Amino acid sequence: MQPEQIINIIVAVADDWAIGRDGDMPWHISQDLKFFKAKTMGGSLIMGRRTWESIGCKPLPGRENIVVSARLAEEWKMAEGEDGACGPSGADAAAGTTAMAVESLEKALEAASRPEVFIMGGGMIYRQAIDIADRLFVTHVHTTVPDADTYFPVIDPEVWQLAERSNTSVDPRCGLKFEFRTYLRRSSDE
Ligand SMILES: NC(=O)c1ccc[n+]([C@@H]2O[C@H](COP(=O)([O-])OP(=O)(O)OC[C@H]3O[C@@H](n4cnc5c(N)ncnc54)[C@H](OP(=O)(O)O)[C@@H]3O)[C@@H](O)[C@H]2O)c1
Numbered sequence: 243m244q245p246e247q248i249i250n251i252i253v254a255v256a257d258d259w260a261i262g263r264d265g266d267m268p269w270h271i272s273q274d275l276k277f278f279k280a281k282t283m284g285g286s287l288i289m290g291r292r293t294w295e296s297i298g299c300k301p302l303p304g305r306e307n308i309v310v311s312a313r314l315a316e317e318w319k320m321a322e323g324e325d326g327a328c329g330p331s332g333a334d335a336a337a338g339t340t341a342m343a344v345e346s347l348e349k350a351l352e353a354a355s356r357p358e359v360f361i362m363g364g365g366m367i368y369r370q371a372i373d374i375a376d377r378l379f380v381t382h383v384h385t386t387v388p389d390a391d392t393y394f395p396v397i398d399p400e401v402w403q404l405a406e407r408s409n410t411s412v413d414p415r416c417g418l419k420f421e422f423r424t425y426l427r428r429s430s431d432e
Contacts, residue, residue, distance in 0.1 A: 262392030285358035314343035
């Protein structure tokens, strides 16, 4: 962690705070995926082991991929140099794509070396990170997901101030309405 680093959380959340179902996202909104890519490109990504699995166990290109998992940290150390089935294959340091696994969120934050850090889930990691994050990039997807199994913590307006809000769009394929909002942590003397 560099002294000037900003800790961002980036998430897409339903009106009932659902974010996941059966190890995947409950929707596919291509404009949201493009937003995620544009925001995070070049930065450090921090994700839990299940989210790493949900993206196919391959590092997202052009970014520093840091996976939080005691088990993977141990496995990847042992498999160093090998192209394991679920290891850091696909890394390409010359193209800015790196992957590592660490034992805790604290270690992930220490290891993050890029100016922008993005906590990208899932639920377990968001719950630990929301108390230390500076900024939230939230895609509000206007739906509810009754069979969801993973949730984002409720955004407390006493802690988070809405700084930016896009117009509402509609995904042409799934028909869901959504908008992008940015929240900043209120200063303690407000
Ligand atoms: N809507 C969105 O924007 C969004 C974004 C990301 C993910 N998701 C969804 O969220 C779901 C996954 O979330 P999840 O809560 O099940 O899992 P997760 O947070 O992705 O990963 C949980 C795993 O991370 C590791 N971990 C977490 N905290 C740790 C700590 N302090 N120390 C060591 N290891 C730690 C553990 O791995 P080990 O068991 O290996 O130790 C734990 O089992 C999926 O459905 C995914 O699609 C949605």
